[in-house]
Amino acid sequence: MPETHTYHVVVNHEEQYSVWAADRPLPLGWSREGTSGTREECLAHIAAVWTDMRPRSVRQVQE
Template sequence: MTEIPWRAVRTEDGRYSIWPAELPTPAGWHPTGVHGDKGECLSWIAENWVDARPAGVGKAPR
């Protein structure tokens, strides 16, 4: 079986996921520019998603 190409995607609030590269990016998600096999994309996310909380969670109110 051939591995399908994947890409890492990100939301405005800082959540990351992977998405099949041949499909349109879902609404609310944006390509990060990282693509490859599933493992490569997941490794990149693990290295770059340093805080799994959505943006704004855990920040002091203004």
């Protein structure tokens, strides 16, 4: 049976990504990244764009 739930890709201030159910309020500190779809579509998008798993603050110190 195909999935019928819609999800959003969300991102926090450290540029970490997650998938969030569209019918739930966003947790504090997270905002919509702009991508929506099935859970699998959102996870595929995250895999394509989140290539450096280090939090933003760690990347800035190490660069």
